[in-house]
Amino acid sequence: MYSEKVMDHFMNPRNVGEIENADGIGEVGNMKCGDIMRIYLKVSDQEVIEDIKFRTFGCGAAIATSSAITEMVKGKTLAEAWEISNKQVAEELGGLPESKMHCSNLAADALKRAIEDYRSRKAQQEA
Amino acid sequence: MYSEKVMDHFMNPRNVGEIENADGIGEVGNMKCGDIMRIYLKVSDQEVIEDIKFRTFGCGAAIATSSAITEMVKGKTLAEAWEISNKQVAEELGGLPESKMHCSNLAADALKRAIEDYRSRKAQQEA
Amino acid sequence: MQKVYLDNAATTRMHDEVLAAMQPYLTNVYGNPSSIHSFGREARKAVEEAREKTAAALGGEPREIIFTSGATEANNVAIRGVARALQQKGRHIITTAVEHHAVLDACKALEAEGFKVTVLPVDAYGMVSPRDVADAITDETILVSVMLANNEVGTVMPVAEIGKICRERGVVFHTDAVQAIGVLPVNVDDLQVDLLSLSAHKFHGPKGVGALYVRKGTKLKVFSFGGAQERKLRPGTENVAGIVGLGKAIELAVTDMEAKVSRIKAMRDKLMTGLLSIPHTRLNGHPEKRLPGYVNISFQYVEGESMILSLDLKGIAVSSGSACTSGSLDPSHVLMAMGLDHQTAHGSLRLTLSAYNTEEEIDYVLSVMPEIVARLRAMSPVYPGKD
Amino acid sequence: MQKVYLDNAATTRMHDEVLAAMQPYLTNVYGNPSSIHSFGREARKAVEEAREKTAAALGGEPREIIFTSGATEANNVAIRGVARALQQKGRHIITTAVEHHAVLDACKALEAEGFKVTVLPVDAYGMVSPRDVADAITDETILVSVMLANNEVGTVMPVAEIGKICRERGVVFHTDAVQAIGVLPVNVDDLQVDLLSLSAHKFHGPKGVGALYVRKGTKLKVFSFGGAQERKLRPGTENVAGIVGLGKAIELAVTDMEAKVSRIKAMRDKLMTGLLSIPHTRLNGHPEKRLPGYVNISFQYVEGESMILSLDLKGIAVSSGSACTSGSLDPSHVLMAMGLDHQTAHGSLRLTLSAYNTEEEIDYVLSVMPEIVARLRAMSPVYPGKD
């Protein structure tokens, strides 16, 4: 069902946890569908993702995509990170079962929310 | 499907053939259903069946019931023979498959026709 | 790696004796039962012997047994068949919210065609009330369909009571007995059912073959056409080997049932107690009126599929009522009908035992489970007791 | 006693390699393909491999293959499914008088529901004319169903030509290819069919499993409900072992087909010539456009079942188009549609060969047949050349 890469991320997820005093937090999904992903960002002044962590309630695909995206964007700028799509995350993992493409493949959305959160906080600080 | 007795009558039918100058001939069935039975009678003055023969076009049940009835009535009076029903012939053979009870179990009817034929000839002779 | 199969509600391993019984019909006895030559007659004989065994196991007559390709087909033939045969009499059907989709969706399709369908609710244990059935019956009611035991939580329904009500009210009664064969006494007269569905692979028989018991006199209209097989209720060349396997499997299933069941129950209780000792867990389904081999437990804060995958990597096969296992978006309609919240439903695990399981296997599962749950909870954004 | 099986149109003996391929799925690989654990995944893999093999044999895509419980079900799903899906577009269906009852009766049932069904006649050889199909198509026509080869006389229909017509006119085209697999080239693109039915037990596979090819984009409405298996077109736990058997059987069937066919043809010609040398016989079906293994001959003045029984006592298995073999009153609708009189139809014998037959068997049949016919003719009241 799942590729080896998915199973590796599922069993050995990268960057699980929280960041205290995170610069941005994004959450997507809902309990109805059985997937909730939360992403925490630590962002440098140059808008580089210095640290990223996640917590996910969900199936193998949900956990693996969360883990994969953290690896994909760590050290990237927010602008670069913003460009990443759910589809790219799935590709990075060697594909996902079709039934999982929609409900459990939301990590890029969670990341976008976190970036938005970072930006709105920034805007508030600057205001 | 068929009882041993049916198969015995089918493979070793009793009284196959014709009687030249028969006293009565009866035929039932039609080609549509695939069964035609013809029975020939030789009747004594005491109305005893001295000889009986048959020819049958039809399935195993048709042939076996024809054969069986000839054995059942040989030496019997016409009155006794008249009483025999298709059901009794089937019983004599140890039963017939349900699908065969109607279309292929007509030997008693053929015999009745032969008896009727004998009687109408007799009536004509006497007239 | 040790392999532990605890998904016997999904399907079971075939009994060696069942395969042995089938073997001749997979090799040299290959005739078509409709043929009148010796090859055909041998096949016919085997089919009719299986019919006798099936009837004997259920307490019915051989001619009341129709072999099908499984319970899905049996359920469809029953529901649709009665609806169509009796639509002049009335167009109301009663079923429950926790039926298998074969029943529920067949009823819904009839609803779209103008039938009225009452889907009765269940209580927190997944139990339907006979009283509700009685109250729902009207002059228009032509069919009641209530499963004998639920396939997700194992709750055993009061089918005999409902059967009595239906008979008194002159309503045809169907039960889906798929999960009950071999673990509960199933007698069509005691249960007062007119129609009963079963599937061989759920009781150590082959996949792709089932049966529908049709009480003499019950009117069914069919929608499948072809040969005259199975009294025209189920045309098509008979799956001879499969039917023989079903016959053997049901014969074995009802043999020494009590002894088998008490062994299964002992293992089940050990498994259940062990799993419930993990914090934030709850048992789903009825605590007593439950199939002997069923443990359905919700693990708060974690999702079912992630537990299945984790257990699978330890060689353990179980299932879940989580949406993620079915490709749909909503979690199990059964758990939702029982009033579980989404999180609890998504966190459910179904472990189902058979006579092939051993106590060592249970010990093994209990040894790995706490760790798995702890690991997933540590990842969960909703788990309050973090890290 | 020597046993000679010449009823391969009714069913065939399973190939040893087919059983060998099935064996794991009858024993230790027993998971449900819908389960996500390793047991389930192994089963799923086997089902999908069988789908690939089936698609490859037919020249289609794997996702265009739906596994069913046989061709009867496949035909019903196809006919009913298209009728229901396209009834807004039109309510006219075209088929032929010599189809299998699964097609013919499914069409008749639709007729009773208000569809218009044109049943095209056939010529004396059992052949339908593509011209007739073209002429029968109207703006209302939504489906044409014409079998690839007839199962009684073996006549091979001009399906590719009809397919071309249907495609030009935008009408969905279904063919029942049951008797053609392994003996004719069957390619869904060459034949230009949208739907194609087959049944494994007709080509040395297991009984109780078949397939429906559904060309991408073809709309079907289903009437069977349950799980999401087979793209919801055919719900129910998959008959995994059976499906694996079908996949292996179709793979073997199309391997070295020409060599097998020419062997079969040689035996068939010997059998045919020998039987036709008995007086008062005639060949039924098309002399050339005929399945390689088919001999359908009428023996005047004798009835089919009596010949079957007589041959059976010599260990030879054949069948007949006589009413007496089916329990109905009328002889074969196929022979009648070809214009045979009742006697000729009742006196028909169908002898169908497979690669398992040998020339010695043919010699044996030819050695006993004249005597059998002579004995029955001597008993026949309609035989002119008496005693």
Ligand SMILES: Cc1ncc(COP(=O)(O)O)c(C=O)c1O
């Ligand atoms: C209660 C119940 N009914 C019906 C079915 C359908 O059985 P099958 O898939 O063998 O047709 C199942 C199993 O999936 C079941 O558990």
Ligand SMILES: Cc1ncc(COP(=O)(O)O)c(C=O)c1O
């Ligand atoms: C032409 C044709 N179509 C359909 C069928 C039905 O196949 P099954 O009985 O395997 O469903 C048969 C065989 O009986 C057949 O010969």
